[in-house]
Amino acid sequence: MDKSRDDYIARQRLRLGTGQVSRRGFVMSALAAGIALPTAIGWADAARAQAPSKGGLLRLGLGSGSTTDTLDPATYEGPVNTVLAYLYGNNLVEVDSSGKLVPELASEWASDDAATWVFKLRDGVEFHNGKTLTPEDVIASINHHRGEDSKSAVGGLVSQIKDIRADGKNVVFELSAPNADFPYVLSDYHLIILPASDGAIDATGGVGSGGYVLETYEPGVRIHATRFANYFKSDRAHFDAVELISIIDPTARQNAIMNGDVDAIDRVDPKTVSLLARVPTLDILERPSTLHYTFPMRVDAAPFDNYDLRMAVKLAVKRQELVDKILLGHGVVGNDHPISTANRYHAEIPQREFDPEQAAFHYKKSGHSGALQLSASDAAFSGAVDAAQLIAASASETGIEIEVVREPNDGYWSDVWNKKPWCVSYWSGRPTEDWMFSSGYTNDTEWNETAWRTGEAADRFNAIVVEARAELDDAKRRELYAEAQRLLADDGGALTPMFANHISAVSKGIGHGDDIASNWELDGAKAPERWWTAS
Incomplete structure (x- = not known):
C-alpha cells in the first residue's frame, strides 16, 4: 500500500473509532481505495472494537507527589500535578498527541506581529460550579502568576506579558517583545483557567472546566x-x-x-x-522524549560559585555509563543543556566526555579541597541515588571526593530541591527552546534551580533568550539558540548527563x-x- 493510501485509511479508521463515520461508510471508503472487501470488513470490526466507550474507573499509579503539595496551580511540580491540572482544568490551547498545538478553551488565535496576540474564546464552556467561561476568567487566571510578588513556577514565562485585556469574547495579550512561540506557553499545566470572582481566582478551590x-x-x-x-x-x-x-x-x-x-x-x-x-x-x-535528568549546582552557593569547580564536576562524569547502567539504554547522553534532539533548534556542539586529566586540572585550579555533598533521592527519578553513586565513583578517579547524601522521598521537592547547593533533579522538557529556557534557566523564573542569574555569561544568555524570542528569521534564530546552549553547557550550573525515554x-x-504523546508521560499527562x- 502506498503511503498516501495508507494515511487515508488510517484517518478513516480513526473517524470510525470516534463515531465520525459509520461502519458501512468506512467499508465503502476502503473499497474505493482498492482494499479487498474481506480485509475492509475485518478492519472495520477491529476499529469498532477499539472505539472509546464510556464508563469504568481509571487508576493511575504515579511516581511523584508529596504531602506538601497544594491545589494552587502556581505551586504545581511533578507528574502527579501535571496530570491533576489537565484532569480538572483546561488551557487556552493544548499540545495534541502528535505534538501539534491545537485549540482548547480558545477556538482560534492570531497575531500580525508576534507581539499582540488575540485569542477567541470557545462558546458553551462551563465550569464545575456552573459558571460560564468569560475573558475575565482567563485574565484573572493568568494574572495569578504575574507580578513582582508572585512565587509562581511560571513567573518567568508570563513575565513577557505587558498587558492582558478583554475585547468582547476575545482575550488580547500585549507582549513586551515579539514571541513567535507565545501560544505554546499558554498550554503549560500551571496556566489552567479557573473561574474568577471580583477579578481573582480561588487558586485552591479545585474548580475548573x-x-x-x-x-x-x-x-x-x-x-x-x-x-x-x-x-x-x-x-x-x-x-x-x-x-x-x-x-x-x-x-x-x-x-x-x-x-x-x-x-x-x-x-x-x-x-x-x-x-x-x-x-x-x-x-x-x-x-523518546525531552525528559532529562540533571544534577544542578547552585552557583550562588560555595563551592559551586567557582567556574573551575563546576567544570571539573562536568568533566568527571561517565555519561554513557549512566545511560547504560541507570537507563539500561532507554535514553541518550546529555551535554549539560536541556535541549534534546527532539527540539527544533538542537545544536550540534562537541559532546562533553569523561576527561580525568582536564577534570583534575580544573579541580586543582578551583582551589577546593574536601568532599562535595550531593543530595539524592529516588523521588527525583528511579535510580537517582545509584546515579549519584556512579558519579561519585567516576569523580574519585579524577581526585574529586563526592559524598552522596540520601534524602527522604517525602518533602524532597520542598525541602531539598532548589535549596541544597547540589542535588538531583529532572525536567520533562518543553516543546520549544524559549519555553524550556524560560521555565528553568532565565533570571526571572522561580524554578532556576542552579541560581545562574548573574555574570557575563548569564547576562548574555538572558539577552539571547529575549532576542531569539522576537527573531522571525529561522537561520538567525537557530544561531542564537545554539549560542544559548553553548553558554549553558560551559558556564551554567547544570550537570545534565542523560535524556530518558x-x-x-x-x-x-x-x-x-x-x-x-511524548511531551509528558502518560499520553501528554492526558x-x-x-x-x-x-x-
Missing part, C-alpha cells in the same frame, strides 16, 4: 475525581471516575500494576521493563489511540481525558 470534578484531594496520597457531565469535549473524558495514587517507590509501583491494583503506572524503572513486558495483561508504552506500563483493559475502558 476539565473533564473531571475533584471529589477527594489527599496530597501525596490519593486524588479521586468523577466525570463532569457538562464537559465541552463530548468525545473525551470517557471514564466514570479517575484516581491518581502516589506510589513513589518503583518496586511498589511495579507490584501495583502487576497485581491489578492500578491500571497504569508512569516512570517504569528501566531495570524492570523486560519483566513487565512479559506480563500478558500489560502493554509497555515507550517514547518516557516508559509507562498500561493494563490491556485500558484502550488508547495509536499515537501516544490519559484520563484521552483513554477509555477497552471493550
Whole structure:
C-alpha cells in the first residue's frame, strides 16, 4: 500500500473509532481505495472494537507527589500535578498527541506581529460550579502568576506579558517583545483557567472546566475525581471516575500494576521493563522524549560559585555509563543543556566526555579541597541515588571526593530541591527552546534551580533568550539558540548527563489511540481525558 493510501485509511479508521463515520461508510471508503472487501470488513470490526466507550474507573499509579503539595496551580511540580491540572482544568490551547498545538478553551488565535496576540474564546464552556467561561476568567487566571510578588513556577514565562485585556469574547495579550512561540506557553499545566470572582481566582478551590470534578484531594496520597457531565469535549473524558495514587517507590509501583491494583503506572524503572513486558495483561508504552535528568549546582552557593569547580564536576562524569547502567539504554547522553534532539533548534556542539586529566586540572585550579555533598533521592527519578553513586565513583578517579547524601522521598521537592547547593533533579522538557529556557534557566523564573542569574555569561544568555524570542528569521534564530546552549553547557550550573525515554506500563483493559504523546508521560499527562475502558 502506498503511503498516501495508507494515511487515508488510517484517518478513516480513526473517524470510525470516534463515531465520525459509520461502519458501512468506512467499508465503502476502503473499497474505493482498492482494499479487498474481506480485509475492509475485518478492519472495520477491529476499529469498532477499539472505539472509546464510556464508563469504568481509571487508576493511575504515579511516581511523584508529596504531602506538601497544594491545589494552587502556581505551586504545581511533578507528574502527579501535571496530570491533576489537565484532569480538572483546561488551557487556552493544548499540545495534541502528535505534538501539534491545537485549540482548547480558545477556538482560534492570531497575531500580525508576534507581539499582540488575540485569542477567541470557545462558546458553551462551563465550569464545575456552573459558571460560564468569560475573558475575565482567563485574565484573572493568568494574572495569578504575574507580578513582582508572585512565587509562581511560571513567573518567568508570563513575565513577557505587558498587558492582558478583554475585547468582547476575545482575550488580547500585549507582549513586551515579539514571541513567535507565545501560544505554546499558554498550554503549560500551571496556566489552567479557573473561574474568577471580583477579578481573582480561588487558586485552591479545585474548580475548573476539565473533564473531571475533584471529589477527594489527599496530597501525596490519593486524588479521586468523577466525570463532569457538562464537559465541552463530548468525545473525551470517557471514564466514570479517575484516581491518581502516589506510589513513589518503583518496586511498589511495579507490584501495583502487576497485581491489578492500578491500571497504569508512569516512570517504569528501566531495570524492570523486560519483566513487565512479559506480563500478558500489560502493554509497555515507550517514547523518546525531552525528559532529562540533571544534577544542578547552585552557583550562588560555595563551592559551586567557582567556574573551575563546576567544570571539573562536568568533566568527571561517565555519561554513557549512566545511560547504560541507570537507563539500561532507554535514553541518550546529555551535554549539560536541556535541549534534546527532539527540539527544533538542537545544536550540534562537541559532546562533553569523561576527561580525568582536564577534570583534575580544573579541580586543582578551583582551589577546593574536601568532599562535595550531593543530595539524592529516588523521588527525583528511579535510580537517582545509584546515579549519584556512579558519579561519585567516576569523580574519585579524577581526585574529586563526592559524598552522596540520601534524602527522604517525602518533602524532597520542598525541602531539598532548589535549596541544597547540589542535588538531583529532572525536567520533562518543553516543546520549544524559549519555553524550556524560560521555565528553568532565565533570571526571572522561580524554578532556576542552579541560581545562574548573574555574570557575563548569564547576562548574555538572558539577552539571547529575549532576542531569539522576537527573531522571525529561522537561520538567525537557530544561531542564537545554539549560542544559548553553548553558554549553558560551559558556564551554567547544570550537570545534565542523560535524556530518558518516557516508559509507562498500561493494563490491556485500558484502550488508547495509536499515537501516544511524548511531551509528558502518560499520553501528554492526558490519559484520563484521552483513554477509555477497552471493550
